[in-house]
Amino acid sequence: MSLLDASVTELAERVRSGAVSATEVARACLERIASQRDLNAYLAMNDALLDDARKIDERRARGDKLGPLAGVPIALKDAIATRHLQTTAGSKILEGYVPPYDATVVARLRAADALLPGKTNMDEFAMGSSNENSAYGPCKNPHDVTRTPGGSSGGSAVSVAARMTPAALGSDTGGSIRQPAALTGVVGVKPTYGRVSRYGLVAFASSLDQIGPIASDVRGAARVLDVIAGRDPRDATSITAAPAACEAACDRDVRGLRIGVPDEYFGEGIDAEVDASVRESISKLERAGCTIERVSLPHTRLAVATYYVIATAEASSNLARFDGVRYGKRVDAADLKSLYGKTRDAGFGREVKRRILLGTFVLSAGYYDAYYSKAQKVRTLIARDFTAAFERVDAIACPTSPTPAFALGEKSGDPLSMYMSDVCTLPASLAGLPAISVPSRAATSNLPIGFQLVGRSCDEVMLFALAAACERASRSPRAS
Amino acid sequence: MIDRKTVMRVAELAALSLEDAEIDALAKDLDAIVKHVDELSMVDTHGVEPMRSIATAGALRADVPAPSLSRDDALAGAEAFVVPAFVES
Numbered sequence: 339m340s341l342l343d344a345s346v347t348e349l350a351e352r353v354r355s356g357a358v359s360a361t362e363v364a365r366a367c368l369e370r371i372a373s374q375r376d377l378n379a380y381l382a383m384n385d386a387l388l389d390d391a392r393k394i395d396e397r398r399a400r401g402d403k404l405g406p407l408a409g410v411p412i413a414l415k416d417a418i419a420t421r422h423l424q425t426t427a428g429s430k431i432l433e434g435y436v437p438p439y440d441a442t443v444v445a446r447l448r449a450a451d452a453l454l455p456g457k458t459n460m461d462e463f464a465m466g467s468s469n470e471n472s473a474y475g476p477c478k479n480p481h482d483v484t485r486t487p488g489g490s491s492g493g494s495a496v497s498v499a500a501r502m503t504p505a506a507l508g509s510d511t512g513g514s515i516r517q518p519a520a521l522t523g524v525v526g527v528k529p530t531y532g533r534v535s536r537y538g539l540v541a542f543a544s545s546l547d548q549i550g551p552i553a554s555d556v557r558g559a560a561r562v563l564d565v566i567a568g569r570d571p572r573d574a575t576s577i578t579a580a581p582a583a584c585e586a587a588c589d590r591d592v593r594g595l596r597i598g599v600p601d602e603y604f605g606e607g608i609d610a611e612v613d614a615s616v617r618e619s620i621s622k623l624e625r626a627g628c629t630i631e632r633v634s635l636p637h638t639r640l641a642v643a644t645y646y647v648i649a650t651a652e653a654s655s656n657l658a659r660f661d662g663v664r665y666g667k668r669v670d671a672a673d674l675k676s677l678y679g680k681t682r683d684a685g686f687g688r689e690v691k692r693r694i695l696l697g698t699f700v701l702s703a704g705y706y707d708a709y710y711s712k713a714q715k716v717r718t719l720i721a722r723d724f725t726a727a728f729e730r731v732d733a734i735a736c737p738t739s740p741t742p743a744f745a746l747g748e749k750s751g752d753p754l755s756m757y758m759s760d761v762c763t764l765p766a767s768l769a770g771l772p773a774i775s776v777p778s779r780a781a782t783s784n785l786p787i788g789f790q791l792v793g794r795s796c797d798e799v800m801l802f803a804l805a806a807a808c809e810r811a812s813r814s815p816r817a818s
Numbered sequence: 819m820i821d822r823k824t825v826m827r828v829a830e831l832a833a834l835s836l837e838d839a840e841i842d843a844l845a846k847d848l849d850a851i852v853k854h855v856d857e858l859s860m861v862d863t864h865g866v867e868p869m870r871s872i873a874t875a876g877a878l879r880a881d882v883p884a885p886s887l888s889r890d891d892a893l894a895g896a897e898a899f900v901v902p903a904f905v906e907s
Binding site: 435436438439531532545571572574637640642643644646647654658661663664665671672673674675676677678679680682683686688691692694695696698699700702708709711712713714715716717718719721753754757769770 | 820824825828829831832833834835836837840844847848850851852854855856857858859861863866867868869870871872878879887891892894895899901902904
């Protein structure tokens with residue numbers, strides 16, 4: 339058994355107790371990543387990894403108490419800024435960009451004694467659901483290399499699914515943590531909007547973006563979230579609410595909790611095996627003592643249209659900063675306007691251009707009220723659906739993705755059908771709510787299926803309690 | 819209807835110098851997306867407030883000087899800040 343088959347918490351305890359050194363873990367991690375290079379999960383490696391590991395071992399030898407992620411390798415999505423390590427967000431326009439500072443989440447992982455082996459592949463600027471929009475080639479699903487791992491945090495999910503690291507950080511704007519976690523058979527968490535600082539995250543859509551953990555088990559995801567969550571004075575949108583004790587919640591009794599099952603997330607458009615698998619997971623919660631209730635979220639079907647107006651509008655504004663002057667790539671031209679235009683045409687991929695154009699269109703004079711303002715009103719209606727449901731239930735259970743992993747190339751020529759693959763994750767994003775995807779019973783093809791739980795704002799504790807109960811029920815022999 | 823002319827106008831606003839060959843394909847893609855998005859126009863939103871932010875924070879940090887990037891770090895990538903002249907002499 340490889341060291342890297344251990345979970346986040348098991349590995350941290352072994353390093354803290356001295357049963358294994360951080361250096362041994364770092365070596366095993368580098369070997370594992372090198373042996374899995376065909377999956378194209380990593381875009382850049384941290385050359386200082388063995389030095390970092392040695393420092394952790396020296397501190398332990400001196401008698402220092404090590405942090406909660408001691409010696410645990412955690413991969414970072416390439417949208418997260420790392421001091422002295424290239425950060426491209428999967429784009430050619432940022433090729434060669436080396437940030438002069440660490441994102442707050444990176445600083446917090448370092449302070450908890452985590453090892454940070456490298457930066458993971460992603461759809462360019464997090465725009466995509468298959469990792470095929472990366473400027474550096476698609477990442478592949480370890481369960482079937484002809485299929486996508488999902489996206490946009492595909493490299494982070496694959497790093498965990500292929501046992502290169504027991505955990506990773508991703509970012510989720512409309513499902514970019516949960517959907518790849520579902521398609522690769524690991525745990526993925528989108529925390530409440532504002533729960534985790536975004537200082538140092540390359541911005542896509544600022545009213546939606548949130549960083550969160552991907553891990554091989556629920557407890558591991560909880561420990562990573564406990565480390566990275568919390569108010570950061572450098573991010574004015576980070577919330578001041580008391581941090582949730584997510585790891586402790588994994589041991590909580592779930593008897594008597596009320597689970598809502600929304601009609602709108604089942605039936606048409608949802609693969610029959612996904613439907614059956616998710617209903618089995620819901621039955622597991624029922625056997626664990628939860629009560630199950632039907633709920634209705636009537637505006638669900640409008641989430642795709644609402645999201646693709648709001649997210650592209652925000653993206654068109656956020657990506658204005660990539661002008662060839664201050665970052666990365668530049669195409670020289672005789673005048674400044676052509677320098678901007680040519681740099682942006684050469685530096686951005688097709689999907690990013692599509693979204694910039696769509697976002698600029700919906701914000702342009704004459705269209706703003708019909709599209710942007712209208713989408714913001716429908717967003718209010720989507721959020722109200724959840725508020726009404728949470729008067730009756732404690733969490734909502736549904737699929738994470740309408741299908742298991744799809745084939746590379748299957749949807750890349752049809753943007754609208756790609757957008758529809760986000761249908762189950764977008765509503766919680768638009769409402770700013772926390773959500774978790776945990777593995778459900780796999781399809782007959784052995785492709786993983788994800789089970790999603792959505793909670794009230796700031797109630798990550800409820801999600802971890804329920805997700806851990808599901809995980810226990812899946813591991814122990816099925817109750818008759 | 820998103821046509822070639824609309825794409826060119828929006829690309830100008832977005833500072834994107836598209837290659838001529840890209841324009842028709844982008845117009846076709848965007849037209850399909852906008853047709854889907856048009857379903858929003860059927861929703862009754864009379865009296866509904868637009869959700870402008872879901873941030874519950876709003877607390878700004880105190881405006882006091884604190885340690886920041888060193889001068890060397892801040893200027894490490896700065897040799898590229900030279901741009902073509904854009905003010906007419």
